[in-house]
Amino acid sequence: MSKLRIVFIISVVILAVLIGSVMLSPITTGTKYSEVQQEQLLKTDKEWIIEFKILNHEGKSRKYTITGLIDGQTRQEEVSIPNGSRFTYIHHIYPTQITEKTVTFAIYKEGEDIPFEQITYHID
Numbered sequence: 001m002s003k004l005r006i007v008f009i010i011s012v013v014i015l016a017v018l019i020g021s022v023m024l025s026p027i028t029t030g031t032k033y034s035e036v037q038q039e040q041l042l043k044t045d046k047e048w049i050i051e052f053k054i055l056n057h058e059g060k061s062r063k064y065t066i067t068g069l070i071d072g073q074t075r076q077e078e079v080s081i082p083n084g085s086r087f088t089y090i091h092h093i094y095p096t097q098i099t100e101k102t103v104t105f106a107i108y109k110e111g112e113d114i115p116f117e118q119i120t121y122h123i124d
Helices: 003-024
Strands: 033-043 048-057 062-070 073-081 086-093 102-109 117-122
Touching: 033 102, 033 117, 048 062, 048 073, 048 102, 048 117, 062 086, 073 086, 086 102
Parallel strands: none
Antiparallel strands: 033 048, 048 086, 062 073, 062 102, 102 117
């Protein structure tokens, strides 16, 4: 066998091993993050409903603090979300509850002073 043929066969084997390892192992980016998705402000005849989902892709269970500022009053809720899971936050606002027209929610990871997400709604 010629040297060129041996190099070709070795190259094909290496390529097959690389393709096989990609197909058999899960593709991961290695990025660890949290995110807020599907933010909604729904208006009914009697109330406004704020809803959003927090997704945890941190690689471990994580605690979050949700802080709402409504008419100068702070409302706070703490939740623990397992890795790979999501939490749906729902808050009802009634017209008798609000005089200012701005509602702000901030989502913090445990131990952090700066929110990783802040959502402001202007209610009319």
